[in-house]
Amino acid sequence: MHQNRTQGEFALNQEELASFHAQGYFGPFKVYEIEEMKASWRRERLRLLDRSNAVYQDEAASSGNTNISNYDRHLDSAFLADHISRPQIVDRVGSALGPDVLCWRTEFFPKYPGDEGTDWHQADTFANASGKPQIVWPEAEEFGGTITVWTAFTEANEDTGCLQFIPGTHQTMFYDETKRMHYDPKLINQADKDGVRRGFFGYDYRELQIDPDWKPDESKAVSMVMRPGESIMFWSTLMHASLPHNGKSEDMRLGFASRYVPAGVRVYPDTNEIDEYGGRVSLDRYGAVLVSGKNEYDYNRIARSTTTGHAFTTR
Template identity: 60%
Template sequence: MDADFSLSDEEKKFFHQNGYIGPITVYSPDEMERMWKTVQRETLDRSYAAYQDDAVSGGTNIANYDRHLDIDLLAQHVCNARIVDRVASILGPDLLCWRTEFFPKYPGDEGTDWHQADTFANASGKPQILWPGETEEDFGAGTITVWTAFTESTRQNGCLQIIPGTQNKMNYDETKQMVYDESRINSEEKDGVTRGFFGYDYRQLQIDPDWKPNEEDAVPLVMEKGQCVIFWSTLMHASFPNTTTGKNYRMGFAARYVPTKVRVYPNTERVEEYGGSIPLDNYGAVLVSGEDRYGHNKIARETLRGTPFMKRDAE
């Protein structure tokens, strides 16, 4: 019988109070190092990638979204029982992975602004996920993000920070638009830390322009390679700059989960954000646990190379 990695009652209580839990060990450091070396090599082959170069516009990280759809080790990762069982403890047994993203931070890179994400509409003005009862004008649930350290993540090389308990109130209006300004990259100190948001300024979305996050309550999430943190996307989160030199980069990999009742990319055929645009022709959400009783979303049953996704059966 498969092991059960569901959260305990005490862990669930902690999560609901604080909006996060972790670090949690998914792989040993040696396992993660071997896995990342293979994945790193395989990302160079884009012949099966969901978003082909000739269909992607803009020079942003958006081209490398959803590589779990063509790289088998990443497909196994988003279905890993050590992750899925814990997320299902929070969201219920019928569960989709709807997006993955790499988050590199190289020596000299700025930190990431404090921010929250609800419908992920902040870059395009159009919600990318909608829970039942939500509309493009009325929303407020978010997604569960599982951020895994593919390399060691330290204060010096740019680890995550979170502010516990901030997940239930949005301090930002995602219907507003941010304005790209390349000159902001690696140039602006905010409360003594060089932070930005890929050339954007998240403060432009603040509901109260004079509000500031309480950094005294911030918790740094230092992680060994192979560990993850699970958190609501509406939790206030940021990262430190990478102040190291040489080759000490930090690589995070975020997998995002919602229940099957949530509509993913409603009424759109492209994702447009942060200056990039990708078509959704080859996209499919992955059913990682349980059943899809709603039929809202296109489901990918196997990778674009033909490898079946290993779904967890709900009990």
């Protein structure tokens, strides 16, 4: 695992870095003031309804009926492009990954009143839904996965469906991503799992378990209660889930996840499309964003900043 640290204002100190490596997560920490985040989201949510410059224009993505429609809006939104590069985030991520860092994906995670929680899961190569590895670390590295920075755009608590972690579980994979889950949208909001209504966007993540009889030790789970504008960073291989939105509040819970890897990691190798969650999109306009350091590799699609009113271009 990388131990290199950046020296930015928000870089993790040695104690914080040791805690991150031991627990698999760090935070929550403030990226925006609460009122700043609320005002920004009131403004940006209207702008994001316009998908005319979104990189995924395929019918499946534009319809909004697949989770892919929430991917990579930082490539056409100036606000989200700024967000993924904020020093409050990048300095901390670089503390663990080293100086040369790519943001390879972003996703919105909305949870409306009555929505189910998310299954306990881990992700190493992100082949869990597509069947193809989406990130591949150099063979010399002993560790895979990505660092996810999950930012609360709204209140995230145990009523609205906050994240849950099982600390220290990031060093052992309990799931086999080479297996295939079976997509069925009829599963959404239907399954009760050990007393909690959970699912995985039309999949059942338990299908990937290495041991079919194994269960995560939920007695060790901790809930990540977060205010608007707060972020938390964690290894994608950390056992994580979310609670259901119990409907006590009429407000949507919205999280925005940005995912980071060292520049030497291969992103979407040997594929020109994403096929998962009941949708398919072309990667023709996709590009990873260099948020720190330099890129000395020629095998990844890299997005470039633009001054034409769009956030990035890959052409």
